Amino acid sequence: MELIEGHRPIQPAEGIPVWDVDPYSDANLTNPNLYWEELRSKGGVVYIPRYSVLAVGRYLSQNYHFDTQKREERHGGAS
Numbered sequence: 001m002e003l004i005e006g007h008r009p010i011q012p013a014e015g016i017p018v019w020d021v022d023p024y025s026d027a028n029l030t031n032p033n034l035y036w037e038e039l040r041s042k043g044g045v046v047y048i049p050r051y052s053v054l055a056v057g058r059y060l061s062q063n064y065h066f067d068t069q070k071r072e073e074r075h076g077g078a079s
Contacts, residue, residue, distance in 0.1 A: 012047035012054065019046045023055070 012018065019042060021035070022028065028035040039046060039057035046055050 007052075009052040010054070012046075015052070017042045017046045019048055019055070020050065021048060022050055023048065
């Protein structure tokens with residue numbers, strides 16, 4: 001997989017659902033409600049291999065994950 005800007009593909013941690021979807025497809029961009037419903041039904045975090053990304057569909061989950069990352073960055077990797 002070739003990614004842009006020097007990004008590297010990731011491997012999701014064990015237990016993270018893998019979802020083979022294109023969030024940028026015409027269907028999902030035209031009517032994103034079905035995409036968001038399915039994303040939320042899969043849990044807090046899913047891996048989308050087409051773009052080698054983790055997707056978070058719930059505010060509280062994404063808030064927790066990104067706040068944890070910010071805390072770790074401020075404290076040199078330890079939260």
